[in-house]
Amino acid sequence: MSGLEPFGARLRRAMDERGPLCVGIDPHASLLAEWGLNDDVAGLERFSRTVVEAVADRVAVLKPQSAFFERFGSRGVAVLEQSVAEARAAGALVVMDAKRGDIGSTMAAYAESFLHKDAPLFSDALTVSPYLGYGSLAPAVALARESGAGLFVLALTSNPEGGEVQHAVRPDGRNVGATMLAHLAAENTGEQPLGSFGAVVGATLGDLSTYDLAINGPLLAPGIGAQGATPADLPRVFGAAVGNVVPNVSRGVLRHGPDVVALRDAAARCADDIRQAVTSS
8 A cells, every 4th residue: 555655744844834733623512503503414514614614724733523523423424524535635634533442353444444545534643542552553553654644642631530541550660651652652763754653642731741752753732722721831741842742722713613714813823822832942
């Protein structure tokens, strides 16, 4: 299978050219209502197309949340396919937020759904859960390498419940979150200018100086905006790794819809605020 240029290289270029911003596409019922749309497939399609039209040609990354499309069944998944294709055609990289995780042939099937170049939902990267053991992700790692795609592995998430697993200490004295970071650093060894295997690390977590975030890969950072973090927090949270952070903003941009110009302006402000915070650190 002939793959693309590696995801890490494409992401580095997109962040340098467009700014380090990931805009979420999260069409949950309350946001559809705020936009004056019905909570149905027609409302879903209008919402998604508007976001793609507004920002896909100017932000580095768009991150659709698969669950909000899946809840409408096959017609919702069809809207997701359309949104992914249109976003990529406009120049945005698409990170599919599906958080898949399983073992063996099932994990391989999940990987083929999102990471095979001929799949209807082919995305530039996929979020995955490693909590059946990092080794369970091997089929996704292999297919991502083959296709030029990437992964974002849940490592230190922004939800408070995550700590009971991610902060659990292993027999070697290292906690689970740090172990996931170490696995990713190994995957990215020698890759230039950036590895394709990233971690999800919450921007709300405060001082992470006890963790080695230098994984030579991207750090997808939820928590900006509605969860309480701001762009100014990024240097304090991520330290020397801040240049590889891809902050995710969803409601902070989406609440300005359905007006396309307002969405564009909100995304531009977020990107500028993040760029200033990162470059002044």
